[in-house]
Amino acid sequence: MRFQAKVQVWLRPGIADPQGHTVSEAINALGYSGVSGVRMGKVISFAVEADSKEIANEKVSEIASSLLSNPVLEDVIVEISED
Amino acid sequence: MIAETVGIVVFPGSNCEYDVASVLGNLGVQTQFIWHGQADLGGVSGIVLPGGFAHGDYLRPGAIARFSPVMSSVAEFAKSGRSVLGICNGFQVLTEAGLLPGALQKNSMLKFLCKEVELEVVSTRSAATSLSQSGQILRLPVNHFEGNYTCHIDTLNELEANDQVVLRYIENPNGSMNSIAGVSSKEGNVVGMMPHPERACDDLLGSVDGLQIFKSFLANL
Numbered sequence: 001m002r003f004q005a006k007v008q009v010w011l012r013p014g015i016a017d018p019q020g021h022t023v024s025e026a027i028n029a030l031g032y033s034g035v036s037g038v039r040m041g042k043v044i045s046f047a048v049e050a051d052s053k054e055i056a057n058e059k060v061s062e063i064a065s066s067l068l069s070n071p072v073l074e075d076v077i078v079e080i081s082e083d
Numbered sequence: 084m085i086a087e088t089v090g091i092v093v094f095p096g097s098n099c100e101y102d103v104a105s106v107l108g109n110l111g112v113q114t115q116f117i118w119h120g121q122a123d124l125g126g127v128s129g130i131v132l133p134g135g136f137a138h139g140d141y142l143r144p145g146a147i148a149r150f151s152p153v154m155s156s157v158a159e160f161a162k163s164g165r166s167v168l169g170i171c172n173g174f175q176v177l178t179e180a181g182l183l184p185g186a187l188q189k190n191s192m193l194k195f196l197c198k199e200v201e202l203e204v205v206s207t208r209s210a211a212t213s214l215s216q217s218g219q220i221l222r223l224p225v226n227h228f229e230g231n232y233t234c235h236i237d238t239l240n241e242l243e244a245n246d247q248v249v250l251r252y253i254e255n256p257n258g259s260m261n262s263i264a265g266v267s268s269k270e271g272n273v274v275g276m277m278p279h280p281e282r283a284c285d286d287l288l289g290s291v292d293g294l295q296i297f298k299s300f301l302a303n304l
Contacts, residue, residue, distance in 0.1 A: 016231065072235070073143075
């Protein structure tokens with residue numbers, strides 16, 4: 001079966017996020033008020049062949065933790081959906 | 084005397100390999116470039132991972148480089164107790180590969196840093212500082228955006244307790260925990276540092292303090 005994988009990579013709380021900080025300042029500079037907590041993350045999507053959703057999830061989680069993120073700095077959220 | 088050869092690992096995007104080769108050549112040592120795609124280290128006595136932007140720093144600095152075929156050989160080489168020095172991007176690759184603890188995150192001041200800094204030699208147990216004195220000040224340039232040394236608090240305590248902090252910034256330029264600019268493995272044979280000693284080995288460049296790092300490294304081959 002073919003599944004769609006979506007991996008979100010977020011900087012862990014306490015890790016500097018200069019891009020998010022800069023975007024936040026730009027939003028404020030445009031005059032929007034009440035906007036806070038701007039954070040920048042990454043989304044990586046791909047298709048994956050697996051016998052079941054569980055197996056696909058296992059495979060993608062492994063890729064997410066070994067290559068797509070660095071556990072010292074980042075958290076990942078893995079989502080699997082049927083293609 | 085058997086001529087020693089130092090291997091310099093070259094990734095697509097490395098850009099300090101010739102600087103390192105030039106310095107080591109001036110110190111009378113043979114060097115050999117090792118392309119990242121080859122696993123054979125060719126019998127070298129020490130390994131340098133130079134600065135640059137391996138694989139374009141895509142995903143994260145060092146994230147893709149750590150899976151290059153050469154890295155499993157570098158890991159075995161390190162495990163055998165021989166000397167491995169990672170400079171700047173090379174340091175980032177060594178942390179990603181798990182050969183050194185911690186990680187390098189973006190500088191806290193939102194700035195790419197390119198300047199000379201003062202560093203204190205902390206540990207003299209490492210392969211890159213064994214000829215230095217503890218407390219000695221070195222002037223070396225830094226040139227990075229992701230040089231903010233970060234690790235778990237338990238790791239930090241271990242690093243300090245085990246004498247694995249190699250260099251500390253006198254004035255912390257990037258937010259690094261405990262002003263750490265370089266660390267070593269527990270055994271001291273694997274060393275990573277953000278400053279570029281190869282850019283401070285000639286009077287013309289304003290400092291020759293980098294020579295000490297390479298002389299120590301060569302003394303530990």
